[in-house]
Amino acid sequence: MNFRDESLSPALESRLDMNVRLSDLGSEKRKTRFQVIISSPPVLNQLVVEGAGSSLGMDLLADMKIAVNGLHTQSLKDYLATIGISPEAESLTFSCNGQISTQGIEDILDDEFVTFEDQITTGENKTFSVPKTLGVHIDLSDIVLSTDGLANLVLKHITIDANMPDPDTIDFSKIELSEGRAHAWRKANNVLSIAGLQLVGRPKPGNVSGEESQTVSDSRIISENTNSVHENTSTFKWSTDNLSLLDLQFILHDESVSPKTN
Secondary structure (H helix, E strand, O other), X not given: OEEEEOOOOOOEEEEOEEEEEEEOOXXXXXXXXXXXXXXXXXXXXEXXXXXXXXXXXXXXXXXXXXXXXXXXXXXXXXXXXXXXXEEOOOOEEEEEEEEEEEEOHHHHHOOOOOOHHHEEEOOOOOEEEOOOOEEEEEEEEEEEEXXXXXXXXXXXXXXXXXXXXXXXXXXXXXXXXXXXXEEEEEOOOOOEEEOOEEEOOOOOHHHOXXXXXXXXXXXXXXXXXXXXXXXXXXXXXXXXXXEEEEEEEEEEEEOOOOOOEO
């Protein structure tokens, strides 16, 4: 698929290529193996997701490896500027291993969180409903995010358990991050930089360069018009019962002082 955005100067042009491979699909003896490769130069060199999975009914269990090789944020600088981010790194890479399992997909697709079969009776002959729930368990390990060859984030393990009791609610019963370190930089101009992205804040109309002014202005107009026409009526809710941060280090490199400190 070819993409060209002529609202930018110079125009951004990219081509999205995707290859998908599946083997042993539907086999009762072997896990289904999959591989997805996506590239979109000059923005993305390659995204690779590969692994093996099995299913019981419509519930899924999959082990996978994820690798992002060469995400070039400089190509997206005009888009990032509208949300107050200025890229300084030439290339980002990311990798991790993961496992994901689900329960209750069929109930969600049928849009039946509560059915007649879910009615149970207590000893006092009182009947009440037990809601069907979509459950998701995610395990990620060996997570590494690097910019221009320098590891900015290293995390040994992330565990997430989430339940969806109804279409508008997600309950995170467990979120755990363990054994990791993250780096951040405070630049000489007091701007915070994380993962090769400077958090500069949204540009003011008088401070936008000629090439970026039209893009930012158009984006702001679209946003304002959208907000004026559509009110936010979302009833989405989320909650978490258990958040654990174990053996984590946050390292700040302060370049705004002399001598520089860590």
